[in-house]
Amino acid sequence: MLAFIIRRLAQSVLVMLFVALIAFIVFRYVGDPITAMVGVETRLEDQEIMRERLGLNDPVIVQFLRFIGNAMRGEFGISYRLQQPVTELILSRLPATLELAFASATIALVFGLVLGVYTALRPRSFGSAIIMAASLVGVSLPTFLIGIALIYIFAVELGWFPSFGRGQVVDLGSWRTGLLTESGIRSIILPAITLSLFQLTLIMRLVRAEMLEVLRTEYIRFAKARGLTQRAINFGHALKNTLVPVITITGLQLGSVIAFAIVTETVFQWPGVGSLFIVSVQVVDVPVMAAYLMFIALVFVLINLIVDILYYVVDPRLRVDGGGAGK
Amino acid sequence: MTEPLLSVRNLAVEFPTRHGILTAVQDISFDIMPGEVLGMVGESGAGKSMTGAAIIGLIEPPGRIARGEIWLRDQRIDNLPPEKMRKIRGRHIGMIFQDPLTSLNPLYRISDQLIETIRTHLPVSRDEARKRAVKLLDDVGIPDASRRIDDYPHQFSGGMRQRVVIALALCAGPELVIADEPTTALDVSVQAQIIEVMKELCAEHGAAIMLVTHDMGVIAEAADRVAVMYAGRLAEIGPVRDVIKDARHPYSQGLMGAIPRLGESLERLVHIPGSMPRLNAVPPGCPFNPRCPKVFDKCRTHRPATSEIEPGRRAACWLYPGVTEA
Numbered sequence: 001m002l003a004f005i006i007r008r009l010a011q012s013v014l015v016m017l018f019v020a021l022i023a024f025i026v027f028r029y030v031g032d033p034i035t036a037m038v039g040v041e042t043r044l045e046d047q048e049i050m051r052e053r054l055g056l057n058d059p060v061i062v063q064f065l066r067f068i069g070n071a072m073r074g075e076f077g078i079s080y081r082l083q084q085p086v087t088e089l090i091l092s093r094l095p096a097t098l099e100l101a102f103a104s105a106t107i108a109l110v111f112g113l114v115l116g117v118y119t120a121l122r123p124r125s126f127g128s129a130i131i132m133a134a135s136l137v138g139v140s141l142p143t144f145l146i147g148i149a150l151i152y153i154f155a156v157e158l159g160w161f162p163s164f165g166r167g168q169v170v171d172l173g174s175w176r177t178g179l180l181t182e183s184g185i186r187s188i189i190l191p192a193i194t195l196s197l198f199q200l201t202l203i204m205r206l207v208r209a210e211m212l213e214v215l216r217t218e219y220i221r222f223a224k225a226r227g228l229t230q231r232a233i234n235f236g237h238a239l240k241n242t243l244v245p246v247i248t249i250t251g252l253q254l255g256s257v258i259a260f261a262i263v264t265e266t267v268f269q270w271p272g273v274g275s276l277f278i279v280s281v282q283v284v285d286v287p288v289m290a291a292y293l294m295f296i297a298l299v300f301v302l303i304n305l306i307v308d309i310l311y312y313v314v315d316p317r318l319r320v321d322g323g324g325a326g327k
Numbered sequence: 328m329t330e331p332l333l334s335v336r337n338l339a340v341e342f343p344t345r346h347g348i349l350t351a352v353q354d355i356s357f358d359i360m361p362g363e364v365l366g367m368v369g370e371s372g373a374g375k376s377m378t379g380a381a382i383i384g385l386i387e388p389p390g391r392i393a394r395g396e397i398w399l400r401d402q403r404i405d406n407l408p409p410e411k412m413r414k415i416r417g418r419h420i421g422m423i424f425q426d427p428l429t430s431l432n433p434l435y436r437i438s439d440q441l442i443e444t445i446r447t448h449l450p451v452s453r454d455e456a457r458k459r460a461v462k463l464l465d466d467v468g469i470p471d472a473s474r475r476i477d478d479y480p481h482q483f484s485g486g487m488r489q490r491v492v493i494a495l496a497l498c499a500g501p502e503l504v505i506a507d508e509p510t511t512a513l514d515v516s517v518q519a520q521i522i523e524v525m526k527e528l529c530a531e532h533g534a535a536i537m538l539v540t541h542d543m544g545v546i547a548e549a550a551d552r553v554a555v556m557y558a559g560r561l562a563e564i565g566p567v568r569d570v571i572k573d574a575r576h577p578y579s580q581g582l583m584g585a586i587p588r589l590g591e592s593l594e595r596l597v598h599i600p601g602s603m604p605r606l607n608a609v610p611p612g613c614p615f616n617p618r619c620p621k622v623f624d625k626c627r628t629h630r631p632a633t634s635e636i637e638p639g640r641r642a643a644c645w646l647y648p649g650v651t652e653a
């Protein structure tokens with residue numbers, strides 16, 4: 001177990017280093033940091049002095065190491081646009097994104113599981129046919145279209161939910177949450193649904209496919225031959241085995257929920273990290289872009305790690321505790 | 328005379344397909360007495376597994392029992408509602424599958440699988456169920472059963488797993504166990520032991536066995552009576568010693584002429600030229616007629632029914648008087 005975790009940790013570090021390299025290249029070579037910082041009016045000699053002072057004339061490798069060192073301390077420099085430390089900026093936007101991601105992941109997981117199991121257990125029913133057809137629409141429609149459609153129907157026409165923003169937020173120290181006020185809850189519903197739909201259909205189709213597969217296995221047949229109840233077979237034996245592969249994919253999907261939030265946040269003007277990134281790209285706010293890259297990579301790597309460990313916990317075959325005359 | 332435990336009457340199993348209806352099992356009748364071991368042999372595709380599946384009510388749709396009846400003592404079980412049939416599976420009829428590597432749920436401890444099965448059928452506490460389970464594992468020859476019971480299937484070898492499967496099939500005390508090639512997937516070195524354990528334990532519990540196998544050696548060793556299947560039909564059935572010594576149906580004569588030693592597969596030793604017809608190409612008359620060394624005219628036009636040829640023995644062959652047309 002320990003060796004396994006250490007190996008996975010080492011892999012994670014490698015991945016992060018690679019992403020850091022890309023982020024560094026973006027940071028260092030997209031545009032000129034000095035011109036971006038001081039504008040074109042500054043005298044060339046002054047620019048040269050700054051260049052020297054910021055270490056931009058050092059060998060690339062030194063600069064890269066310095067970049068990593070700073071990144072590890074959470075330092076990504078100052079946003080060109082807002083003149084604020086990038087880390088501070090991202091941290092202030094993070095709660096909005098995480099709450100949105102959490103809400104939509106919950107929706108995707110719950111509905112994906114329920115619908116997936118339902119369609120697997122009743123493959124020939126009318127309900128399943130409708131769900132499967134709808135899920136095709138779900139995967140093929142682009143997120144922004146779904147978002148706009150939802151806004152049109154539920155915000156503009158019906159007026160049930162606000163069309164943009166986060167509603168009223170409550171300050172909990174370093175975390176500003178929108179989940180404690182009614183307007184906050186109402187505000188999160190449409191963007192959360194929008195963001196969840198794609199993952200929901202994916203999870204649903206995955207659960208369905210896995211479950212159908214499991215239901216055909218010999219151990220399910222043997223369970224039936226022992227007269228176990230339909231419930232015990234479907235929701236015990238079959239579901240448990242279905243969940244093993246589903247956990248991996250679903251976990252990884254969580255990462256993409258955060259990454260995909262960019263579009264949804266833009267459509268709903270959600271004040272999260274994603275919309276911060278879009279604005280930063282528009283004005284070439286390079287430090288923010290680099291930091292965002294690192295942040296998304298970190299999210300993916302962390303989730304990956306957790307998923308692997310979970311996988312390990314769920315599936316006894318991966319554990320190497322032996323226990324007698326194993327095969 | 329004692330009542331039969333199981334009675335199969337004129338059973339037919341069909342599969343609707345795009346090219347018409349396939350009849351996998353046709354007009355099969357036989358009884359199994361309490362505690363008896365009925366061997367069942369026949370080439371691959373003869374319908375042995377399908378017969379077993381029909382008895383325990385696990386034919387995969389679109390396959391279905393098209394005709395016939397199955398009786399468990401005085402209860403007809405082929406047309407029971409699903410929930411009633413479920414209560415019979417495990418409790419009255421158990422089943423042992425071929426491959427112990429795939430028939431155990433990999434994510435459940437052995438203890439959980441056993442206790443769950445016991446408590447599904449019997450009103451006992453978890454503790455009692457566990458005691459019963461440990462005892463069973465001990466009986467099937469799992470060393471250190473009280474500790475090993477909490478292991479997962481992957482922690483056992485193939486032979487040990489099949490012992491666990493046997494324990495699972497027997498744990499709710501069924502009167503009949505259908506064992507579908509219980510040793511085919513196992514290492515030759517453990518096959519005999521597994522058959523031995525199964526037979527002994529069933530005898531101890533008073534359970535009858537329907538033992539499907541390709542292994543004539545196993546039949547000779549373990550069975551009381553033997554049924555020979557050919558192309559979905561019963562070619563011959565009778566006491567195992569009589570059939571081995573003096574088979575009546577030319578197909579069984581071919582089989583018995585080459586009884587291998589324990590562990591050797593029947594398939595390779597069948598010295599009857601030709602192969603069994605596909606289900607959609609069974610010839611008219613006797614299904615065996617293209618391969619039969621004793622074929623004569625009537626065989627090509629009239630189909631023999633499996634009929635009594637002497638007390639306790641039945642065969643489907645025109646060579647014997649008293650055989651009727653199917």
Ligand SMILES: Nc1ncnc2c1ncn2[C@@H]1O[C@H](COP(=O)(O)OP(=O)(O)OP(=O)(O)O)[C@@H](O)[C@H]1O
Pocket residue numbers: 342344349351369370371372373374375376377378390606
């Ligand atoms: N789903 C299905 N659709 C159509 N035919 C099927 C289906 N399943 C089985 N069959 C046919 O039913 C016949 C009987 O199969 P069965 O499994 O009972 O044979 P068997 O005697 O057990 O053979 P084996 O020794 O290979 O296990 C076979 O010819 C097979 O082709």
Ligand code: SF4
Pocket residue numbers: 576577578613614615616617619620621622623626631643644645646
């Ligand atoms: S009925 Fe004829 S063809 Fe069939 S087994 Fe008997 S002799 Fe052979």
Ligand SMILES: [Mg+2]
Pocket residue numbers: 375376377507
């Ligand atoms: Mg078979």
